[in-house]
Amino acid sequence: MxxxxxxxxxxxxxxxxxxxxxxxxxxxxxxxxxxxxxxxxxxxxxxxxxxxxxxxxxxxxxxxxxxxxxxxxxxxxxxxxxxxxxxxxxxxxxxxxxxxxxxxxxxxxxxxxxxxxxxxxxxxxxxxxxxxxxxxxxxxxxxxxxxxxxxxxxxxxxxxxxxxxxxxxxxxxxxxxxxxxxxxxxxxxxxxxxxxxxxxxxxxxxxxxxxxxxTDSLTGLLNRRSFMHQAETELNRSERYARPLSIALLDLDHFKNVNDTHGHQAGDQVLIHFSGLLKEELRSTDLIGRFGGEEFIIVLPETPVHEAEKVLERILDNCRNQAVRYDGGVVNYTASAGLGELVSDIRSSLHAVDIALYQAKEQGRDRLQRVPEQNQPEMNTYNKL
Ligand SMILES: Nc1nc2c(ncn2[C@@H]2O[C@H](COP(=O)(O)OP(=O)(O)OP(=O)(O)O)[C@@H](O)[C@H]2O)c(=O)[nH]1
Incomplete structure (x- = not known):
């Protein structure tokens, strides 16, 4: 069912x-x-x-x-x-x-x-x-x-x-x-x-x-509230069965410029395009949510961080190489991401990937930053094994 x-x-x-x-x-x-x-x-x-x-x-x-x-x-x-x-x-x-x-x-x-x-x-x-x-x-x-x-x-x-x-x-x-x-x-x-x-x-x-x-009406992804609810369920499941769980926060780079240069509707098309990339690249069992304006969040069950890293690199790569065609024009865009492990407390894991995302932006954008070991909130059962 x-x-x-x-x-x-x-x-x-x-x-x-x-x-x-x-x-x-x-x-x-x-x-x-x-x-x-x-x-x-x-x-x-x-x-x-x-x-x-x-x-x-x-x-x-x-x-x-x-x-x-x-x-x-x-x-x-x-x-x-x-x-x-x-x-x-x-x-x-x-x-x-x-x-x-x-x-x-x-x-x-x-x-x-x-x-x-x-x-x-x-x-x-x-x-x-x-x-x-x-x-x-x-x-x-x-x-x-x-x-x-x-x-x-x-x-x-x-x-x-x-x-x-x-x-x-x-x-x-x-x-x-x-x-x-x-x-x-x-x-x-x-x-x-x-x-x-x-x-x-x-x-x-x-x-x-x-x-x-x-759901979010523009992209069709889970909205923030629904995403958090389902992420909580995934976290409980991963803890119970001692399975790995990764979380990533993704943000489109200089999105304000996209809107200012090509118009708000072109910006919407970019958001839809990016959502499509996420859906294509991720498994049907992964959670994908739109967290805010041009910010997206994903949770990858049964996926250790080093595996999630490969998936995210692929997403960022596709972003880089696929232009969005809108109204005769072409819009190029990139994204940055913060990646870490989802552990016992969602809020602190989220905080950690948010800092990693901030660092990716600081380092020049269009890149992925993993949460450093020392910033990773308390390990879950999987990592203790
Ligand atoms: N087209 C469109 N734009 C949106 C939507 N939601 C938020 N935005 C725009 O996204 C932009 C976000 O801008 P900033 O927060 O300054 O971030 P940024 O320009 O992407 O810069 P960095 O994140 O630092 O790379 C703002 O201009 C918002 O108006 C939406 O649903 N559609």
């Missing part, structure tokens, strides 16, 4: 082309965690709401149902209410999409069983028009599907399971696929279609918001 950490740049969103609505394969793993939590919150709310509303109908049952039937209905309502309350109680906060999906199925199955029970309890009484409302529950269950942001696959599977559960009663009584049951199925199907549409619209909206919140 989840993608490699570095593949969460906005580049990803450009590749999507609608497939993100089909299944979760194209979803950034961070997005899936947020969606799981969102779905879970709604399950909790609905479970609590219906566990309270269901027993409130008991006085109405008392007034309109014969004694024996009333008692069975009351028992069914109490069972439904208690089951939903248990679901609410057990549905604690989750970051697992799989768990959220399981809970969603349970949320649909519990009232479907209640519906089956009520149809059996009420039996022939249901022919009485005044009890028509007791047959409406399937429509309510399906309408509830609208509140979840689901992919087409998830929505279709949930729809199938729900309609199947709701049809068990018809099957038991041999009414399945009769004209009357087909009529009901058709209506349920139409409402389900609308529900799936609502689910997809919600998912689409959430993906767009996630994209806007996590």
């Amino acid at each position: 989840s993608l490699p950490a570095g593949q969460k740049s906005a580049d990803l969103f450009k590749r999507m082309k609608g497939f993100e609505l089909l299944g979760t394969k194209e979803h950034p793993s961070d997005f899936s965690l947020i969606r799981a939590e969102y779905i879970n919150t709604r399950i909790r709310l609905l479970a609590l709401l219906f566990s309270v509303l269901t027993p409130l109908w008991i006085p109405v049952d008392f007034l309109i149902l014969p004694d024996g039937t009333f008692l069975s209905m009351m028992l069914a309502r109490i069972c439904l209410s208690v089951s939903l309350l248990a679901l609410w109680f057990r549905t604690s906060f989750t970051h697992s999409l799989r768990r959220a999906r399981q809970r969603l199925i349970i949320l649909m199955v519990i009232p479907s069983i209640f519906h089956l029970a009520t149809q059996m309890i009420l039996g022939d009484y249901l022919k009485d028009e005044s009890l028509a409302s007791y047959t409406f529950l399937p429509f309510l269950i399906i309408a509830i599907h609208c509140v979840f942001p689901l992919t087409l696959k998830e929505g279709a599977l949930l729809a199938f399971l729900t309609i199947f559960a709701l049809s068990v009663d018809e099957m038991i009584h041999g009414r399945f696929l009769t004209l009357q049951s087909l009529n009901t199925l058709w209506l349920l199907g139409v409402i389900m279609g609308i529900a799936v549409w609502a689910q997809l619209s919600q998912l689409h909206m959430q993906l767009k918001l996630f994209e806007k919140a996590t």
